Amino acid sequence: MMKKCLxxxxxxxxxxxxxxxxxxxxxxxxxxxxxxxxxxxxxxxTEVSASSEQGSGYQQISQEEAMQMMETEDDYxxxxxxxxxxxxxxxxxxxxxxxxxxIGDDISSTLKDKDQILLVYCRSGNRSKQASSKLAMMGYTxxxxxxxxxxxxxxxxxxxxxxxxxxxxxxxVNGEVLTATLEDNSSTAALLDLIGEDSLTxxxxxxxxxxKVGELPQVLPTNDEELNTDAGDLILYxxxxxxxxxxxxxxxxxxxxxIDNVSKEELQELLGEGDVxxxxxxxxxxx
Numbered sequence: 708m709m710k711k712c713l714x715x716x717x718x719x720x721x722x723x724x725x726x727x728x729x730x731x732x733x734x735x736x737x738x739x740x741x742x743x744x745x746x747x748x749x750x751x752x753t754e755v756s757a758s759s760e761q762g763s764g765y766q767q768i769s770q771e772e773a774m775q776m777m778e779t780e781d782d783y784x785x786x787x788x789x790x791x792x793x794x795x796x797x798x799x800x801x802x803x804x805x806x807x808x809x810i811g812d813d814i815s816s817t818l819k820d821k822d823q824i825l826l827v828y829c830r831s832g833n834r835s836k837q838a839s840s841k842l843a844m845m846g847y848t849x850x851x852x853x854x855x856x857x858x859x860x861x862x863x864x865x866x867x868x869x870x871x872x873x874x875x876x877x878x879x880v881n882g883e884v885l886t887a888t889l890e891d892n893s894s895t896a897a898l899l900d901l902i903g904e905d906s907l908t909x910x911x912x913x914x915x916x917x918x919k920v921g922e923l924p925q926v927l928p929t930n931d932e933e934l935n936t937d938a939g940d941l942i943l944y945x946x947x948x949x950x951x952x953x954x955x956x957x958x959x960x961x962x963x964x965x966i967d968n969v970s971k972e973e974l975q976e977l978l979g980e981g982d983v984x985x986x987x988x989x990x991x992x993x994x
Contacts, residue, residue: 764843765827765850767836773826773853774861783824784925787856788838791928793830795893797863799856804897804928807834809946810841817926817947818842824849831855874899876941876964878951879906879986883977886990887941889964894943897927898963899989906988909949917954919978921985923947930961938971940964951985953978 768776776783785802787794794804805814807829818825825847829835832854839852856863876887876898889895901907901923911919926946935957936942942950943961951966953974966974 765839765852767852770853770859770861773828773851776824776826776851780824782820783826784818786825786827786838788827788829788834789856791893791930794928795865795896797856797865799828799859800862800864801900802828803925805838805926805946807838807841810838814842814845818847821845821847822849823847824851827852828859829855831857875990877988877990878966879988880983881977881979885966885969885977887939887964887966889941890962892930892961893928894930894961895963898943901925901927902987902989904989906986908984908986910982910984911949911951912982913980917952917956918942919951919953919983919985920944921949923949931959932961934958934960934962936960937965938974939966939969941966949987951978 777785785799787798787802787804788807788810789804790806791804794802798804805817815821825839825842827835827839827842827850829838832852835852835854839850842850874889876889878885878887889899907924909921909923911921914920927943929943929946934940934942935955936952937955938953940952941963942952943963944950946961949963950960951974953971969977
């Protein structure tokens with residue numbers, strides 16, 4: 708009898724031990740999915756973190772890559788965000804000068820295509836990063852920052868003073884061609900570069916009974932000063948408006964030049980009372 712009880716007790720102990728061991732694999736099975744889920748969440752967190760680090764909204768490229776894009780792409784704009792004075796001392800050919808400090812909410816009137824490729828540079832790469840970040844925050848989708856002109860391996864052009872002095876601006880309007888003598892400043896040099904060997908057609912609107920105003924296709928550097936304008940003066944307003952004055956005004960403006968050999972009355976009659984289309988071209992200048 709005692710032997711049967713002892714055998715029964717031993718069997719019970721073995722059974723309990725087996726149950727305890729059978730729980731371990733169950734626990735292990737439950738742990739593995741938890742580990743997998745945790746791993747997946749960790750991966751997602753890593754991806755979000757990486758995305759946040761790249762979330763400046765613009766791409767930083769090398770200057771060699773920028774040169775290649777200039778050679779292979781068609782619809783791009785080179786944006787120099789230094790001061791007009793720095794720009795005049797030397798810049799990448801065909802670059803447009805919009806100082807970093809002036810990039811704000813109203814820039815869309817100048818940079819209208821938010822999907823256009825914008826290649827941005829400054830002197831050393833600091834202001835170009837600031838400008839690129841602002842442009843990206845404003846919704847521009849193809850902003851590429853490529854550092855400073857101080858390490859640019861390509862061509863750099865300067866504004867030759869004698870080119871501005873020698874060149875004349877021709878203005879075709881209502882069947883007549885007017886000639887204007889230009890000022891010697893970075894604004895006129897940039898205007899001549901913009902026109903190039905072709906011509907530039909502008910639609911001018913009458914404003915306040917003393918001027919015709921039209922928007923340029925790109926921003927030019929400004930050289931503002933307090934002016935008392937007269938009939939025949941050619942003016943750059945806020946870097947983006949081309950203005951022909953047919954009467955007097957006083958304001959802080961950039962003077963581009965003056966139309967030769969035309970009186971106030973003749974100019975008013977030629978321009979007419981409403982809107983007018985003018986075609987600008989360059990005559991003269993050194994090769």
